[in-house]
Amino acid sequence: MEKLPKTPSTKGPAEMFTGDVYFDVVYQGEEPSRMRANVVRFAPGARTAWHSHAVGQTLHVTEGIGLVQARGGDIVVMxxxxxxxxxxxxWHWHGAAPENFMTHLALWEAPAPGDDTPESTWGEHVTGAEYRLP
Incomplete structure (x- = not known):
């Protein structure tokens, strides 16, 4: 079995995250695969900005306690x-609970070849008033 190249953990950029977030690229498929997979680690209180994915996203929580919310929906504990x-x-956001770390596997697909839609579209940061325990 061929080993994938090792890439260093990357700190999530401040434009997309509040607090300390690190991710590791686990898989980035090449055509015909458009699959993407990252392990994302959130420090307590850290979270994404509001964002959306062109082809959707699946999160699988592996450690800790997190929060997720779709725009207009309830905050859900993960x-x-x-x-x-x-x-x-x-449009949604996700991250760690205020007093807990949280790690998840993020899975998504890139749009089809020839589709100029970005994989993810990033919006404004989640405010303190929006980020709260349910």
Whole structure:
């Protein structure tokens, strides 16, 4: 079996995340695969900005306690083993609970070849008022 190249952990950019977030690229498929997979680690209180994915996203929580919310929806607590699916184009955010680390596997696909839609579209940061325990 061929080994994938080892890439260093990357700190999540401040434009896309609040707090300390690190991710490791696990898989980035090449055509015909468009699959993407990252392990993402959130420090307590860290979270994504509002964002959406052109082809949707699946999160599988592996450690800790997290929060996720679709725009206009309720905040949902995530625990190890939970799987959260967001449909294409749905604006949402996710991150660690205020006093807990959280790690998840993020899975998504790139748009089809020839489709100029970005894989992910990033919006504004989640405010302190939006980020709260349910």
């Amino acid at each position: 625990r190890p083993g939970d799987v959260i699916c967001t449909p294409p184009g749905e």
